[in-house]
Amino acid sequence: MIEVGSREWLRATLALSLGSFLVFLNLYQTHPLLPMLASRFSISSLYSSWTLAGCTAGLAFALLVCARLADRFGRRRVMLWTLAGAIALSLIASLVEQFESLVVLRILQGMLLAGLPATAIAYMGEEFNRRALISAVGIYIAANSLGGIAGRVLGGLLAGWFDSWHATFLGIGIISVLLFPLVVWLLPVQRNFTPTQASPGQLRLALGSHLRNPLLVGAYFIGGLNFLVFLNQFSYLTFLLSAEPFALPPQWLGMLFLTYLSGTLASSISGRCAQRIGAEQLLLVGIALMALGGVLLLGQTLAFILGGLLVSSFGFFLAHACASAWVGQHVEHNRALASSLYLVAYYLGASLGGFYLHPFWERGQLPGLVLGIELVLLVTAGLSLWLARQKAHRDQPLAI
Template identity: 90%
Template sequence: MIEVGSRPWLRATLALSLGSFLVFLNLYQSHPLLPMLANEFAISSLHSGWTLTGCTAGLAFALLICARLADRFGRRRVMLWTLTGAILLSLVASGVEQFGSLLALRILQGMLLAGLPATAIAYMGEEFTRRALISAVGIYIAANSLGGIAGRVLGGLLAGWFDSWHATFLGIGLISLLLLPLVVWLLPTQRNFTPSQASPGQLRQALGSHLRNPLLVGAYLIGGLNFMVFLNQFSYLTFLLSAEPFSLPPQWLGMLFLTYLSGTLASSISGRCAQHLGAERLLLVGIALMALGALLLLGANLAAILAGLLVSSFGFFLAHACASAWVGQHVTHDRALASSLYLVAYYLGASLGGFYLHPFWVEGQLAGMVLGIELVLLVTAALSLWLARQKAHRQQPLTI
């Protein structure tokens, strides 16, 4: 087993973190391009958003498929082949001229991007000692966040510099292709992997068990619903800020996503906060901060919007770290499958958020969007209270 601090640990951790960075770099590259795509293809804000939501939907759909393929053919092979295919699709997308072709490529790209997130933790669990795993996972999650920020910021910069969305896909595809050989070279060959293939009956039984567990289902719903409104508020704000009186170009719209950095801070302190407050209370604190951040957006000036997004990002990642950790703490079997189901709910929420917020945006613009966000946060706050009661009920001693 690989020990923390050893040369193989450094290589594997760097390889998986860089691979994760490339996944989210490619996933979110279209986020700052939505107004530009809407103008070029003469489509609505909802339709242009499909270039992001279609990609996240493809990822959500393929997570369990990739996990099963990795069980049979090996973690390393599935991660590297799917990542290579996804990067090549960015290059292909840079040359298309029809919106339908772009959307189809993005959905397929999302499916391929699922390969690494679906299997990276399983690779670590098989190859690393427990101490090495805990240390590596923190670095890996930080790379997720940085890749998402870089995809949006770099995507906006490339589109602004060259006045073309094609430049974003070409530039990010080329950068990813240059870094890919480093991932292949660094990632050690698996030594502890044993091929396996669960029978359909076993998989159905495990899925059914997790989906009947209220402590897990509640966390899945909280993660998915929170991400549904958090991610897609950025999408609609790019349309607000690209129009009068702001008229921000794509490169400045990409900078909007630097507010995610407050979420990186929140993730890093979430463990210590949970020890002091308890996971149930911390979930509520995160949701309350998201609600406050959404209300700050109503200031309708750039300073208020940035402040709102900073507060909202901090609250979202606090709640997200808490909900994902909750799953790990309340599952007794098939842990990888339970975590994969959380990711499915998480990215499915991201895919549905554009559809949910669109009527609020059409009817009330910024105020309507904020109303839609607050309604969902009321639901997730209620779910947090419900989870706390479910946990307390299970912990009550039996009396005779």
Template identity: 50%
Template sequence: MIAVHSRAWWRATLALCLGSFLVFINLYAPQPLLPALRDAHGVSTLGVSMVMSVATLSLAFSLLIFGPLSDAIGRESIMRITLLLTGLCSLALAFAPNFESLLVLRFVQGFVLGGLPAVAIAWMGDEFERPALLSAVGLYIGANSLGGISGRLLGGWAGDLGGPMAGFLAVGATTLVGLVIFWRLLPTSTAFAPRRFSWHAAVQDLSGHLRNPVLLAAYLLGGINFLVFINQYSYITFRLADAPYRLAATGLGLIFLTYLGGTLGSTISGRLAQRWSQSWCMVLGVVIMMTGTGVTLSSALVGIIAGLTINAFGFFLVHSMASGWVSRQAQGARGSASALYLVFYYVGASLGGFWLEPFWNNAAWPGVAVGSWLLLALTLAIAGWLYRKEHAVRISS
């Protein structure tokens, strides 16, 4: 097993962080381009949001395949091949002739994007000692946020220079260059024990995870929180593209620098988990998200940015804890357990537009805040239940 801060730990963690970074620049690069794509293709706000939703939905579906498959054939080849296909899809998106073909390509890209997230944390669970796993997961999820920031910055900057086509080309080229580094850095697994793949066993594993209440609670927590968090960013682009702000694609891309709050939250999550319980940190993260949502109601741009930064810190704190909780609580088949967490996570993201659109249509951004608070109250209750369960186990032991 790989010990924390050893040379092997740093090499493996760097490789997986780079892979995570590449996944998320591809997933989120179109987000600052949504207002431009809406105008270019003459579609509605909800329609253009499907550029994000179809990718997250197909990503969620792919996790049901890649997670169990990785338990049978290993993790490395899945991560490498799907990253290659991800970069090629971004290049193809640059030449999509119409909105329908754009959505089809995003659906395909979302599917291959699921390869690395489905198995990366399971790879760590196989190879790392527990302290090494907790520290690595925080850094890995911090790379998620950096990838999300960079994809939006790169997409917005290139989009202002040459339109959405330039944004997709820039992201695709960056992905292929990063893949070469990832391929060389990632160590060969030494602790993985393959299992013969069968659909019957895979379904049994997934069913077993869903019947485990502490896993199901973590799945719901991650999915509902992500529904709120990621779709707030979609609707904030529409708010800031209109009067009185009228930000262009580059300016909208810069808004996603607020994700740095999430990078901080996930990076320090390992230290917080050693001081407090994971479940208590989940409660804290949801409360921080509720607070940040309130701050975004400010009419000043600086207040909106502050609120988004607070939200990002809280969300990534919860996400780091919940995903690590799943890897720790799963009784075998960690690949499918981690994959199922991400299924809930990305299905939540794909449904967010349908939940928040009526609030947006009726009350604009204050409506989005109300819709967010309703769901965050639910996740706060779930996190509180996990805390009580964990506390009861500690007392009994």
């Protein structure tokens, strides 16, 4: 097994982190463009969000398929081929003119982007020892946030500089093409992978086993619900900040997502924090920080909004890193499937959050948005307490 600090650990962690960076670079490139797309195509804020929600939905629904393909053909092969296809679709999207065509391409791109997230944690779980896995997951998720930041910031800058959303897809596609060969070169071939051919009913049995495990189901709900409100608060805030009195152009809306940098920090230290205070406690701390960040948004000035997003980002990625590692530590079989189920819940939350928050936004604007966020965080805080009790009950020795 690969150990922390070894040459193989460095290569594999860097390759997976760079690949993850490219996934989220491409996934979130339309996030700061939503007001521009709504204006250019004369559509509503909810409809324009389908360029993001459609991509995350495609990713969510393809995760299980990619996980099963990875079980049969290998993690490395699935990760590399799907990532190459997703990058090609960014270049193709720069050529389309119809909004419906753009949404279709984004859904297909999301399906291909699922390949790496569906299998990366399983790759680490098979190749790394426990300590190496915990450390690598934190770095890997930090790369997720960096990719999300870069996609949004570059997406906004390119659209603002060239006054065209086409420039965003072209520029990010070119950057991805240049970086992809480095992922191929760095990622080691697996040594501990054993191909498996799914027999009839095997997937159903494996799914049933994971979905009957409360230690996994609790983490799935927490990850999905937290992301439901965290991601989509940014979507509605771009519309708030693009209107008067702020009137920020796309390049400045992209800069809004630099607040994710606090999440990058949180992900990178999550492993050490979990070892010190316990994963259950750290999960609750992350949710509490998200709730505090939501309250700060009510200041309704740019300074309060940025401060609230910094706090919320730190809390969200702390909780996300903790929940992701939790799944890896509490599963003994079908690791790729277990990790994929977490990500299915996670990205379904991303896709559905716009619909959930829309009535809060329409009726109450920013205060309504914050109310919708806090209601969900009350639920996930309760789930985290329930999860801790389930683990304590399972770990309790049987009386003789």
